Amino acid sequence: MIEVDNKEFLVFFEKDIVKNFYVCDNIANAGRDGYGIKNIKFFTDDGRPSDSYVSLCENVWSELTVSFFTTDFNLLEDAFREVLKTFKNYSVVRFGVNALDFFNMDEFKQYFNITASYETEYGVFASLSSDTIPQISYPSQIEIKIQDKLKNSAYAEFSDKKWDGLASQIKYGNDNDLLFLLFEGEQLCGYLFANNTYKNIYDISNVFVSKKKRGNGYGRYLTVFFADYCYKNGFIPHYGTAVSSYSEKVALSSGFEEISRTHYASVEVKHN
CATH class of the missing domain: 3.40.630.30 (Gcn5-related N-acetyltransferase (GNAT))
Structure with missing residues (x-):
């Protein structure tokens, strides 16, 4: 798992800026006064922008949201280990996934328990x-x-x-x-x-x-x-x-x- 330069990933996401608006917005504004996101990092298997990635997003309330947009088990395993290193630094750690089956994987259960979960009942809408x-x-x-x-x-x-x-x-x-x-x-x-x-x-x-x-x-x-x-x-x-x-x-x-x-x-x- 290698961190991707945010500027490179921003160029990649902007190819479909409407569908990727929120992630582009977070990259561009993270750390700005009055913005809720403190920093955001992206990781892929080779350090190059890709649709298969993991993001770690820290907000100003010391909460970490880890989003998994990959089925690469090596990338998942590396991401889990990365979270374990800094877990104690956050008041809350959340995992975001596209499918609930993620939480039934042995790889997830090996390291984590679910403390509170909620299914996003409604999606994100764009024109x-x-x-x-x-x-x-x-x-x-x-x-x-x-x-x-x-x-x-x-x-x-x-x-x-x-x-x-x-x-x-x-x-x-x-x-x-x-x-x-x-x-x-x-x-x-x-x-x-x-x-x-x-x-x-x-x-x-x-x-x-x-x-x-x-x-x-x-x-x-x-x-x-x-x-x-x-x-x-x-x-x-x-x-x-x-x-x-x-x-x-x-x-x-x-x-x-x-x-x-x-x-x-x-x-x-x-x-x-």
């Missing part, structure tokens, strides 16, 4: 073409507005509790972030917050609709409006992780496609 974004008619009673320069806006003072963390998203966001606001007359009913941290891709960090206005398709209206705005202005819209069944339905009905699904387990070292 692979502007042609998949539906053309829809918006109800006459709603209007969607776009707000930039968020840190100096009134929305930076909104209640996090009432508006699902909106003020915090603005506080820790970037100058290029965009806020899409859905109104009925003068009443704010919901919003979509999108981050721009890497190249020309806007990634949805949150879609929120107030409780009394749910069930009207407002999340979908916001998402389609966002995607259409991005394509018309030279950006690529990225839906990201759908965190609920409703979110998954919104993604699919708005023209986004599932591109990945990962299963995670928190692990501990096995003491024989």
